[in-house]
Amino acid sequence: MAARASAPRGKKAYPLAKVYGLLEPGPVVLVSTARDGRPNVMALSWHTMMEFEPPLVGCVISNRNYSFDTIVATRECVINVPTVELARKVVQCGNCSGRKVDKFEKFGLTPEYGSQVGAPLVAECWANFECRIADDALVDKYNFFVFEVVKAWIDPARKNPRTIHHRGRGVFVVDGRILKLPSRAK
Amino acid sequence: MAARASAPRGKKAYPLAKVYGLLEPGPVVLVSTARDGRPNVMALSWHTMMEFEPPLVGCVISNRNYSFDTIVATRECVINVPTVELARKVVQCGNCSGRKVDKFEKFGLTPEYGSQVGAPLVAECWANFECRIADDALVDKYNFFVFEVVKAWIDPARKNPRTIHHRGRGVFVVDGRILKLPSRAK
Secondary structure, eight states: OOOOSSOOTTOEEOOGGGTHHHHTTOOOEEEEEEETTEEEEEEEOOEEEEETTTTEEEEEOOTTSHHHHHHHHHOEEEEEEOOGGGHHHHHHHHTSOTTTOOHHHHTTOOEEOOSSOSSOEETTSSEEEEEEEEEOTTHHHHOEEEEEEEEEEEOTTOSSOOOEEEEETTEEEEEEEEEEOOOOOO | OOOOSSOOTTOEEOOGGGTHHHHTTOOOEEEEEEETTEEEEEEEOOEEEEETTTTEEEEEOOTTSHHHHHHHHHOEEEEEEOOGGGHHHHHHHHTSOTTTOOHHHHTTOOEEOOSSOSSOEETTSSEEEEEEEEEOTTHHHHOEEEEEEEEEEEOTTOSSOOOEEEEETTEEEEEEEEEEOOOOOO
C-alpha cells in the first residue's frame, strides 16, 4: 500500500512524545505489514518501550512467523493497539498464519493507508504507530527488533479504551480501574 | 546478601517455563539489587519477555539510575512483581534515588535472601525472579539488559493478585476482569 498525506479516517495525529504512555502498560498489540501489495497482521505481547522520543519500541517477532520475513524485507510495520472489543479477532489473528490466510479479509479488519510507511494500519484499533526498523543487532540472536515510531495516530472519539494483556494460553486480563498517585516519573 | 537453599518465607518455587505468563502482561516491576551489603530497589515498566525457557527478560534501566552501576558491577538483580496493594510504595521507590535513601528501610519493604543471586527479593511482592545478565550487547546504546531468570518464586496464598500498569506520570491501570478465549498461543 502507498503512503498518503491526510489522516486516516476517524484518526487524529498523536504526539510522538506521548506514545510511551500507550505501550508502556503492556497491551497486546497487532503488528501489521504489507508485502507485494498483500497486507498481513499478527498478535504480539513481547514488546517494550526503549526510548521516549523519538519513540523506540523493542519487539520480539519469532522467525517462525510469516511477518518476520516481511519485516526483514520491508524494514517497516505498524504497531496497532486494539481494545477489548477486538479481543476475539486478536486471538483469531494469533491462531492462524498469513502464509495461508488473508487475515484482514477473514476477520473483517480494515487496512488503512498510513502516511510514512507502506504497511497498513488496522483501522479498528484505538491507536496506530507507523514504525521503521531502527536497529537489527539482536534480530539474529533473539528475533528482537528495535523499531522507531515515525508517525502516531489515535481515535479521539474513544472515551474509555480498555486494552488487554496476555497471561498465556488465551487468558487475558482487561484494563480495570485507574489509579493516580503523586509521581515524579515521566 | 548471601544466597540460601530453602524457600523464602511464604514463597513457593515457581516453574521457570511459566514465568512469561506473569511478565508478558506488562506489570510494573520492582528491580532489587545489592552492592557491598546494601540493598536497593527501583520501579520499572520497560521490560519484555524474550524467550520462554530458560526465561529471558529484556529491561531498559537508565544509566542515570543508581541501580544501573550496581547491575553492571554485580551482573544480577531480582525482578519482583508487586500487586496494587503496594502501588503507593512502588511510586515512592520511583520518586527517590538509592544514592540518598535506603528505600527498603524508608518504605517498609523487607529484603529476603534468594537462592541463586546475592540481590535481595522484595518479600512483599507476589512473585520474585532471580536474574543474571545473559547479554549486555545493547547496554551501551540503549541501557538494555537481557536477563536470564535463574530461579522463580511465587506467593501461593495470593488468590486474586492484581498487578498495575503504568500509563505515565503516576497514572496506573489496575488489572480488571479476566477473559478466556480459545487460543493456540502459548
